[in-house]
Amino acid sequence: MSSNIDSVLIEDRLFPPTEEFAAKARIKQADFDALHKRADEDYTGFWADQARDMLDWHKPFSEVLDDSRAPHFKWFADGQLNVSYNCLDRHLADRADKTAIIFEGEQGDVRKISYQQLTDEVSQFANALKAQGIESGDRVIIYMPMTPEAVIAMQACARIGAIHSVVFGGFSAESLRDRINDAAAKMVITADGGHRGGKIVELKAASDKALDHGCPSIESVIVYQRTKHDIPMQDGRDIWWHDAIKGQSTQCDPVWVDAEHPLFLLYTSGSTGKPKGIQHSSAGYLLGAIVTNKWVFDLQDDDVFWCTADVGWITGHTYVAYGPLAAGGTAVIYEGAPTVPDAGRFWKICEDHKVSIFYTAPTAIRALMKLGDDLPNQYDLSSIRLLGTVGEPINPEAWIWYHKTIGKERCPIVDTWWQTETGANMIAPIPGVVATKPGSCTIPLPGIAADVVDEDGNSITEANKGGYLVITKPFPSMLRTVWGDEQRYVDTYWPKFGGKYYLAGDSARKDKDGYFWIMGRIDDVLNVSGHRLGTMEVESALVAHERVAEAAVVGYPHDVKGEAIFAYVVLKGKRPEGGVDEALTQELRNWVGEQIGPIAKPDQIRYSDNLPKTRSGKIMRRLLRNIARGEEITSDTSTLENEDILLQLQGKA
């Protein structure tokens, strides 16, 4: 928690919505008050109202919340529906010709897809999946570039009850293989490649490499042709997307599934062990997606919503592939990097497609801010009426830049706190009502019971005192379990407070107005460019290198990425002279990039003869963190068996 006067002053700046925005917003003060009142008076009744109002049910539910097996909660359990039906078919009566997706490739190719076309393409591809033997409950891995086909593949799985797991195209073959095997997936849907940063991302090559290492559950691979460069196809296993859909009907009856039927798995890092397959439900998840698209993003019929996240992350699930479609909106998809052909690309896309709602991460905002105002000022950004951020706390400087240079001091900024596990925004302003403060995600949404508690689970009432961020009541869009590991679900999310509260893993404080300020993680999880990485994952990758004996990884602040990775490495054999070996450092960085993905490459590597450990053998992370951050050392170093190690760790020997 910061106690310096400057930040206290900044915290007090309050930005109420303009009258113009408030007048047109979906949720006005009276609606807001009514929502909160209903949620306070009858919590489950409130969610039942929303579920009836916002979703189309094949079989209505009679039971709202089943908490008999807490923390394994069920919502709307005896109801049946189909997610793809709710995103597509139900809009055909009044929106068949409305644009559902505006796509722009990195090379400038543009495609607009109407609700009717999207329904046809999803149905046709769903039939292709069935023809390849995919059935309800089967797991399908999607490893695709950011093209409409990624969304089509996801929606097609949902249509037939198959459980998808999207793997971010920036992840390596090794990461892909681990996820395929953990999910015991039957199929991979990939592409020859994608365009990013002026280069081709070799998705098929990575997928082949993953499968070569042994993925016994995989029966077939569907390959979408995007880049049209030469790639090998394996007979009997690989089939082109365009061949798979050939002759398939554009009619495909949705498979009605139970509300709790798993819609998808999405792998995310934890502090220990391999990534967890976060399992989401069908109805509860979709409800979270649709309500937050309407409440937080104020998504209306004439809006063009661009969430810049890749579908490989939860943000791309909820605010690209499902939520905007469930709400009948228009979503923008951009394939490539923000810097091609220059760093004005985002703003050019906003101008060209008249984007009205723009949602991105603080790391992108900071990177673009560094390049100055000239680029954004070259474009007409007057279509934008709402801005959003997600992934990490946004620093006030970046917030103000976003507000002035992009929002022209006209647009509310919704700073949305949530997680892969929560499925949808949890703490965020409703923009026509809640005044914002730079750096705060403001207050919990109606129906979301968030709090900050002390070690004993008592609510902290003192303003600005830090504690654990918890959710004290179950909510529809929450994860249902960790795929294949119920115990890990219980141990990770319900370990404290008698298992009564969901533990988010973040620390936070509430100010005098009850606004939430996220302070950081309570575990060994890094947040690099708004994405979670377990320190242990990076450490495991390092020790998998033949020359590495031991490794410890910590984060330190980085002005664009939020957090950067500092690795302390003990080599097998001799420590390099003076602790410097540029060639090896480069090799280890690339190695980690291959093992996990470029995002996980350590920014700095320092070699020492040993790692500092406590008497019980635990690595002294606080010490390593102090050193990486150039801070004063607060740990007791008297137990270090060799004081020289300290100098080595500090880069002084």
Ligand code: WT7
């Ligand atoms: C973690 C979740 C949810 C999609 C993006 C990341 C941090 C997320 C905010 C915010 C401060 C934030 C938290 C959280 N985080 N949004 N608005 N302000 N911190 O998803 O990979 O599941 O990471 O990101 O630490 O626990 P994720």
